[in-house]
Amino acid sequence: MNYWQPEFELMRRPELEELQRKRLKSVVEKVYQNVPFYHNKMKEMGIAPQDIQSLKDLSRLPTTKKVNLRENYPFGLFAVPRDEVVRVHASSGTTGKPTVVGYTRNDIESWSDIMARDFVMVGVTKGDIFQNAVNYGFFTGGLGVHYGIERMGAMAVPSGVGNTERQLEIMQDFGVTVLHCTPSYALYLAETAKARGVVDNLKLRIGCFGAEPWSDEARKDLEEALHIKAYDSYGLSEMCGPGVAFECQEQNGLHIWEDSFLIEILDKEDNPCAPGEPGELVITSLSKEAMPLLRYRTGDVTYVLEDDCSCGRTSRKLHRFLGRADDMLIVRGINVFPSQIEDVLMSMPEIGDYFQVVVDRKTHGLDELTIQVEMKDEAFTGELQDLSRMQRKVEEKLKSVLNVRSKIDLVEKGTIPRTAGKSRKIVDRRDVYAKDERAKAKS
Ligand code: DLL
Numbered sequence: 001m002n003y004w005q006p007e008f009e010l011m012r013r014p015e016l017e018e019l020q021r022k023r024l025k026s027v028v029e030k031v032y033q034n035v036p037f038y039h040n041k042m043k044e045m046g047i048a049p050q051d052i053q054s055l056k057d058l059s060r061l062p063t064t065k066k067v068n069l070r071e072n073y074p075f076g077l078f079a080v081p082r083d084e085v086v087r088v089h090a091s092s093g094t095t096g097k098p099t100v101v102g103y104t105r106n107d108i109e110s111w112s113d114i115m116a117r118d119f120v121m122v123g124v125t126k127g128d129i130f131q132n133a134v135n136y137g138f139f140t141g142g143l144g145v146h147y148g149i150e151r152m153g154a155m156a157v158p159s160g161v162g163n164t165e166r167q168l169e170i171m172q173d174f175g176v177t178v179l180h181c182t183p184s185y186a187l188y189l190a191e192t193a194k195a196r197g198v199v200d201n202l203k204l205r206i207g208c209f210g211a212e213p214w215s216d217e218a219r220k221d222l223e224e225a226l227h228i229k230a231y232d233s234y235g236l237s238e239m240c241g242p243g244v245a246f247e248c249q250e251q252n253g254l255h256i257w258e259d260s261f262l263i264e265i266l267d268k269e270d271n272p273c274a275p276g277e278p279g280e281l282v283i284t285s286l287s288k289e290a291m292p293l294l295r296y297r298t299g300d301v302t303y304v305l306e307d308d309c310s311c312g313r314t315s316r317k318l319h320r321f322l323g324r325a326d327d328m329l330i331v332r333g334i335n336v337f338p339s340q341i342e343d344v345l346m347s348m349p350e351i352g353d354y355f356q357v358v359v360d361r362k363t364h365g366l367d368e369l370t371i372q373v374e375m376k377d378e379a380f381t382g383e384l385q386d387l388s389r390m391q392r393k394v395e396e397k398l399k400s401v402l403n404v405r406s407k408i409d410l411v412e413k414g415t416i417p418r419t420a421g422k423s424r425k426i427v428d429r430r431d432v433y434a435k436d437e438r439a440k441a442k443s
Contacts, residue, residue, distance in 0.1 A: 001312060002125075004117040004152060008259045009313045016314060020262055021055050023286035028052045028061065031292060034079040037072055038062070038294060058262065063270065063282065063295040069099040069238065077291050078102050085290050090138040091237045091335060098138070101237050102290040108147065110287055111240045114257055115148020118246035121255070121311070122206055122231045124178055126153040131171060133181040133189070134211070134333070135161045140241025141211055141333075145180050148243065154178065161185075164192050171202055178206045180233075182333035183214035183222070184366045190225035204228050210235065210242060211333040212367075213321050213430070219251075232320055238296050239283055245318055253305040253317030260287045263316075264295070265303060268325070278303045280325045281318065299326045327426065329359055331367045334404045338426050341371065344401050350379035350390060354416040360429045367430065369406035371398070374413050 003009045011019070029049040031038040041062040042048065051057060069077060074097075078085060086105050090098040103111070124130065130149045136142030136158060149156040157174060159167055167189060170176065179186065186209050193199045204226050210233030222230045234254050235242035244261055245254035256263055262284040265273045273279035281300045285292040301324065305317040329336045338357060345351050352374040360368045373394060387410055394408045 002120050002123075003313075004120040005113060008257070009117060009121075009315070011259065011314055013314060016258060017055060019259055020286060023259075024055065024058065024262060024284065025049070025052055027284070027286060027288075027292045028294070030079050031294060035077055037068065037077060055262070058264070058284065058295070059272075061284075061294050063297055064293045065297050066099060066238075066299070069101075070097055073097045074100040075102065077293070079292055080104055080290050087143075089140045089143075089237055089241065099237070101140075101240075103240075104289040107240065107289050110260065111144060111243060112147040112151040114240070114260065115145060115243040116152035117257065118233065118243055119148060119152050119154070119178075119208070121246060121248050121313070122208065122229070123249060124149075124152065124154055124206060128154040128177045128206075129157060129174055130154045130178040130180070131157040131159050131167070131174075131176040133159050133161060133167055133179065133185065140235070140237045141180075144235070144241035144243060145208075164189060165196075168193055168196065168198060171204070172198060175203045177203050178208070179204055179226075179228070180208045182211050183209040183218055183230075184212065184332050184361070186222050186226070186230075187218060188366050190222060194225060199225070199227070202226065207231065208233050208246075212330040213323065216320070234300075234318070234321065236298055236300075238293055238298075239285055240288065244283070248309060248311040248313065250310055253309075253319055255309070255311075255313050255315045255317050258315045260285070262286055263304075263318075266297075273303070275306060276303055278319075278322055297325075299324050299328060301325055329357075329426065329428065331359060331369050331402075331404050334402070336369070336402050336404060340401055341398065342425075344398050345371075345373060345394070348394065348397070350375055351394070352376045352413055354418070356416050356425060356427065358427045358429065369404065370409060371406050372409045372411050372416060374416055375410055377413055380412070 032042055032049045045062060047060055084104050085102040087103045087108060088100055090100045132145050134141040146156050146158055157176060159170055186207060205228055207222060207226060207228045207230040209230055219230045231247040232254055233242055233246050235244040239261060245256040247254050264282040265279040266282050267273055267279050278301050281298045281302050283296050283298060284294050301322045302318045305319055309317060327338050341357060345355055354374045356372045358370045362368060391408045391410055395406060398406050
């Protein structure tokens with residue numbers, strides 16, 4: 001068994017908890033002194049850093065939500081002077097301003113080590129050729145994964161996103177052995193490889209997939225189609241990016257690196273869930289310098305698997321994610337808020353007040369976003385040409401705001417069901433997979 005940082009990965013629980021306790025105390029002190037948002041919140045709640053002595057005191061601290069990052073846009077939550085921040089990333093697809101996160105040089109170093117732990121855990125070695133087929137911009141999946149590959153010494157192939165034919169050509173020509181991308185893009189790559197008859201030319205052996213929910217069904221399809229072992233990778237920009245939790249070769253739950261991330265599973269009222277009960281994952285960063293967050297509400301629903309793992313790592317495992325606690329949708333790896341769709345539609349005078357968004361994943365393939373939109377009577381000329389012009393206009397506008405393509409169905413006024421209560425603006429048909437997974441895990 002190979003480990004990248006055995007001193008952390010194999011640390012006995014009592015030692016690990018003592019490390020967490022020390023790190024928690026120091027993070028609390030740091031944000032209290034340097035981040036006005038936390039200083040004011042803690043003062044309001046009547047707590048001071050010295051009140052936090054044990055891990056049990058965690059529940060006395062304020063929680064942080066995505067909206068708090070937006071309110072402090074862009075650099076308001078930095079806990080170090082601006083000139084110590086060597087990089088920023090920003091999250092895709094949020095209403096209004098994006099959420100910005102910052103890193104010191106040490107943050108980049110420890111993030112790279114955490115990514116290296118993940119890759120070594122799934123069996124990547126220095127001899128591997130590792131294609132990173134995600135966006136290298138503000139999205140943390142590009143540079144985050146890239147630095148991890150370089151840190152552990154495999155060969156990084158920064159192919160970025162798009163141009164599937166070229167991705168496959170590179171994969172064959174370079175003899176790529178490890179692939180990282182979103183699971184939906186992996187399914188598309190697999191489908192294209194099959195259609196072109198090139199699967200047998202590939203040397204892939206490991207796939208690391210994440211940034212969006214996927215199922216064991218999809219894993220099976222990918223493993224069969226590409227002759228690989230496929231691993232689930234979880235992360236979020238607010239904690240660093242990818243790497244926060246990752247499956248080991250058991251493929252049964254994601255180890256969360258508890259020396260850096262202190263976790264809680266909470267219900268909607270901020271109370272801890274009973275062991276094994278799903279709830280929202282809440283994380284406190286323990287080793288981040290530039291922008292540590294206290295009790296960050298990830299919005300992601302999961303539960304802790306308490307069993308020891310045969311891989312020897314002592315960090316606990318999270319069940320594959322079951323969904324989101326809020327209304328954020330993740331479509332092809334991109335975060336989409338229904339309110340963004342609403343803003344775009346409502347800004348167009350031809351569009352009425354009713355719309356419905358349907359997200360589907362056809363035969364575990366790519367996510368498809370279809371939006372039924374009612375037109376205003378006066379905008380309806382009856383000319384087909386006008387309709388398709390209108391359809392294109394809405395599709396283009398949405399694409400530029402959401403960064404993800406959607407299909408628009410223009411429908412007549414009165415088509416979308418009216419309800420007395422909350423209208424059901426979002427129909428997420430992909431939920432079915434998550435529920436199946438849970439039923440299976442429990443049986
Ligand atoms: O998606 C970081 C990342 C990049 C993770 C590459 C894995 C691989 P954000 O753009 O900030 O960061 O989006 C974070 O994506 O809160 C989850 O809702 C969702 N998510 C990420 N990984 C998984 C996963 C990156 N394996 C948000 N399963 C998170 C389910 C996931 N959801």
